[in-house]
Amino acid sequence: MTTPSPNSPPPDVTAPRIAFAVPVYNGERYLPRALEALQAQTEERWVAVVTDNASTDGTAEIARAAAEADPRIRYHRNEANLGANGNFNRSMALALETGAPFVKWAAHDDVPLPDYAARCLAELDARPEAVGAHTALRLVDDAGAPYPYDAEAGGFHDGDGGVWAWTPDTQRALDGPDPGARLLRFLRDKPGQWLVYAVFRAEAVRQSRPFAMPGVEDALCAELLLRGPIAYLDAPLFEQRHHAGSARHLSRRDYIEYETGVRPTGPLLPSAGRAVEFAKAITHAPLSGADRLRAWAAYGRFAFGLGRLRNLVVPGPDNYLGLGA
Template sequence: MTARPRLSIGLPVYNGEEYLAESLDALLGQTYEDFELVISDNASTDGTEEICRKYAARDSRVRYIRLLRNVGATPNHNYVFTQCRGELFKWASHDDLYARDLLRACVQALDERPEVILAHSGQAVIDGAGRLKIPYEYGLATDSPHPPERFRSLLVEPGGDDFYGVIRADVLRRVKPLDSYHHADRTFVAELTLHGPFHQVPELLYFRRDHPTRAERANPSKRARCVNLDPRRSGPLHPTPRLLAEYLGGFVSAIRRAPLSAADRRACHRHLLAWMTSRVRPGAGERIEDRAPVGPAGLTVSVDALVAGREDRASRAGRAGREGGPA
């Protein structure tokens, strides 16, 4: 591949053989095609390498990089970004699913709104089989023209998955790379909000898969999650109190680095102090995945119908429905 693509997708992966092919099918089946897909394999020990090489051989947009050792999830996320060439960038997870129009809708939003730095879409949680579990409303005010309001909203409202939106690469280069303390992705996104507003495409196009082997489930403690993010966190110099202190300090550092007026900087510090010294309102700290799954009446979309590579599942389900048998 010689021509510079408009969009780069960076997909860091470690031992992702169970769901990787489904995610690659969904990404490569997008209606928007001007992208490169860079896979950074963190020295996987399962069938990940074989899957990646197969896809790279049949689609010139795929570039496969295999690291010699497992450097941790955070360094791998940061590394894959450095290997990408597009003016727009998106991190992708090896186990999530993406509707065919996700990239097209996000790129179009960024083209139409030059002030917007990140575009994402409506989101839902799916289970290991790709069945819709929990669609959820995005309630953050990240589209506000006022940086302190965007920052305040991200602190106190149940979050979405803005980290996985389509982002202007030049903005990513201006913020501090992703860190590996507890909830470092939140401080990373918080710093992004201080550089410009986000836009949420009002369509359900992104599906986050919740399953027992997902990193958050497989590593239930703060220490375990941070060691997964970066193995260097396993030593005695990284107790849980330090990881939490780094999390709070990450917000302070983000405010300091951001291109804010003095008044906006003071407002952000006030919001942060209020959040640190009072209890977050009920529900604000919840995990979306822990909400009760919706019933059949709440399932207004079909994942199989929206996601490339799942057409056979959709047609089988349709036939079973018409015939009155199991899908």
């Protein structure tokens, strides 16, 4: 891990430009590299709040040592495991308390390249209408090697025989001027798994509804998109890691337990619940009357399309009623 040179001035932690929320649970394998990536940022006016979700490995020792070596890194340990949702919410609440005007969830296994924060902040300074900014990305494996990108398939071949969805066209569409069009594209392409790691204006996140149920980063991202566009920088400055321990590999019940900290015993209805959360996002976002009508129209086009009917009646991982899950 990088430590400040004894001959260099101490980092400025009195007025950070950006606060990184770093939620982690048993992240000893990747956390050192993630913190090194933050320390390598060319934008040095930052703080990072590492929020340890009651880890049982060496996470605490790594984070405490980093905080002792660099005053910009702060360590918080939850007394009990709050589930991934609870820890994401806690990490962001602590990041917002720093007073930084911009915030970013920084997963313990992802790597922003050195110019990532500086480029995103410069874009947000130039575009006051944007609520966030994100760059093109690479999907990497547990060793940091990139997965191949396939434009025709619409994403990265993830090593498991599937495609991890991401396209520059989607990011450009989320940077458009019409909130209804942004919402419709978001609902169709389901980009929450990477969009949630953009840089956001702190005030926009503070005013939006936090994570409330499994997969509800989608609802948070949808509300932020209704508040304004997410500026897109067409340079691959962010490496998102996909590995054997990624939540994508979990069964639906295991995923819900991972997100909430509670093992579900009853019927599984996460998709139907997300539909309700999207409706709440439209209700909660500060839209003009005309823009709200366009947002409801976009939601209706998505909710009552043929794809939604298929997910209602065909068993499988996308079934709204949990059939075949």
